[in-house]
Amino acid sequence: MRVVVDFDLCESNAICMQIAPDIFEVRDDDFLYVLDETPSEDRRSNLEESVQRCPKQAISIEE
Amino acid sequence: MHSSITIVGASLAGVRAAEALRSEGFEGVIKLIGDEAHVPYDRPPLSKSFLEGAMTSERLSLLTKEKITELELQIRTGSKASKLDIDSQTFEIEGEVEGFDALVIATGARARKLPNTEKIKGIHTLRSLDDSIEIRDSFKSGNPKVVVVGGGFIGCEVAATASAFGIEVTIVESQDVPLSHVLGEEAGRVISKLHTDNGVQLKCGVEVQEFKGENQVEGVLLKDGTLLEADVVIVGIGATPNTEWLEDSGLTIENGVCCDQTCLAAPNIVAAGDVARWDHRGYGKSIRLEHWDNAAEQGKHAALRLLQKDSEALPYAPIPWFWSDQFDRKIQLAGISSPGDDFEVIVDSPEEGRYTAIYGNEGRLKAVLGINRPRHVMQFKSLMEEEASWKEALDFAKGIG
Numbered sequence: 107m108r109v110v111v112d113f114d115l116c117e118s119n120a121i122c123m124q125i126a127p128d129i130f131e132v133r134d135d136d137f138l139y140v141l142d143e144t145p146s147e148d149r150r151s152n153l154e155e156s157v158q159r160c161p162k163q164a165i166s167i168e169e
Numbered sequence: 170m171h172s173s174i175t176i177v178g179a180s181l182a183g184v185r186a187a188e189a190l191r192s193e194g195f196e197g198v199i200k201l202i203g204d205e206a207h208v209p210y211d212r213p214p215l216s217k218s219f220l221e222g223a224m225t226s227e228r229l230s231l232l233t234k235e236k237i238t239e240l241e242l243q244i245r246t247g248s249k250a251s252k253l254d255i256d257s258q259t260f261e262i263e264g265e266v267e268g269f270d271a272l273v274i275a276t277g278a279r280a281r282k283l284p285n286t287e288k289i290k291g292i293h294t295l296r297s298l299d300d301s302i303e304i305r306d307s308f309k310s311g312n313p314k315v316v317v318v319g320g321g322f323i324g325c326e327v328a329a330t331a332s333a334f335g336i337e338v339t340i341v342e343s344q345d346v347p348l349s350h351v352l353g354e355e356a357g358r359v360i361s362k363l364h365t366d367n368g369v370q371l372k373c374g375v376e377v378q379e380f381k382g383e384n385q386v387e388g389v390l391l392k393d394g395t396l397l398e399a400d401v402v403i404v405g406i407g408a409t410p411n412t413e414w415l416e417d418s419g420l421t422i423e424n425g426v427c428c429d430q431t432c433l434a435a436p437n438i439v440a441a442g443d444v445a446r447w448d449h450r451g452y453g454k455s456i457r458l459e460h461w462d463n464a465a466e467q468g469k470h471a472a473l474r475l476l477q478k479d480s481e482a483l484p485y486a487p488i489p490w491f492w493s494d495q496f497d498r499k500i501q502l503a504g505i506s507s508p509g510d511d512f513e514v515i516v517d518s519p520e521e522g523r524y525t526a527i528y529g530n531e532g533r534l535k536a537v538l539g540i541n542r543p544r545h546v547m548q549f550k551s552l553m554e555e556e557a558s559w560k561e562a563l564d565f566a567k568g569i570g
Contacts, residue, residue, distance in 0.1 A: 117499065119492055120543035121462070124551055132544045158185070158469075161213065161461060161492065 108168040109143050109153065115164035122156035122165060129153065171270040171437070172197045174475060177250045177260070178275030178411075179203025181211065181461065182442030182468035184231045186273045189469035191240050193476060197270075201242050202262065204249040204276075207298055208232055213461055215301035216326040217494050221333060222305060226298060250276075253418035255435050260414070271437045271475045274415070274426055275468060278408035278443035278459060283318070283377070291386035292402045295323055304403060308334050313400035315339070316389045318377055320347030322493045324405035325360065328369050329495040339370040339397055341377060341389065352502070353512055356526055356538050360500065367496050372397070408459055410444045425457040430484035432471035439471035451486040452505065460491040488553045490546075498522055501543060503550035504536030511559060515566045516542060527566065529559035545569060 280294035320342030381388035425446030537549035
């Protein structure tokens, strides 16, 4: 699976970073960085939670 | 196992409840009932980007047609439920009695109104899509003078949006400092300054005496004698949970539907979102939240509770978190602060518009406030989830300040 972030929607609320810090990081410049674009299958449930809890619905998963 | 689950309330908590049931493999009937005419939509943009005109109503939608089909939802909009009875497991809808196997109560809250204002045109509250459209239209007609009654988060967001239109706007707030009941006075002043720096007028420590104008609002008279001219008034003085339909139902209603630690209100009945008051194990008391993130998470937790045995049900005990966008600032609060908390400013950089502060009590970290500092907010939120002490929080702060 591949992590896709729509950076036009992303507002760096950073909730994804708290749920999956190995995949998402909001750095000191306030921008979101995807640390791992193709996480392993065992990261799916955290990734799905990040998708659901993003207030801007900016994250999606491509299979 | 239930053969069908009925969700009353078709906003975020209700939608997330439905989604969670399907992803958990529930194969029975799911009915989703809402009293608004629209298909479920997302509310936060209504006081921000949607109000500004930067977003279409399609983009607000929480459920596409494809999604409704995929989830096999039986949706009924524009229908108000009433007269719940938990003994017979029934309620009324459009004059007919409807039974249920299991029920998610997610009827939310509505904006509180000031008395005797219903008939005066130009006085609004902001909760629904229709409210937001009306207010947006009024912002665009001529060059209206706007008064916002109540300097809470909704009021502050509307004022910020109005001022972005170039509109003259005044906030009337009964406390001496807006948001001080949530953020404390010092942090409240930081937000106040953000508004005054951007041209918003603040009238604090004073209440509204009356509105001027017969059919159309013309002004707001304050108790100190000040008369503010107004073509548009937005009242943002909090919300009331929608529990009228639950009176005499057999459920306990105390400023919300009372639930146990697992969101269960009665056998086969759960509640979630703005309408739910539940025993939060972490805080050792019952709380009710009106936050987007809570509606989403509690909707999911409560729905799954219906699929669990009592012995396997988990308590719902999140660290509350919300955000508010005002001007170019993202304000976030995680945790719950209280008057008299220890308060420590970690970052205060007016030139960058950045600010981080933490709140502590009884030797524990209780809350974090960030302005354009989402990274810090999430870091301290994680510390709260680990039940960090105040000292641990201060030590952590030294490394990031």
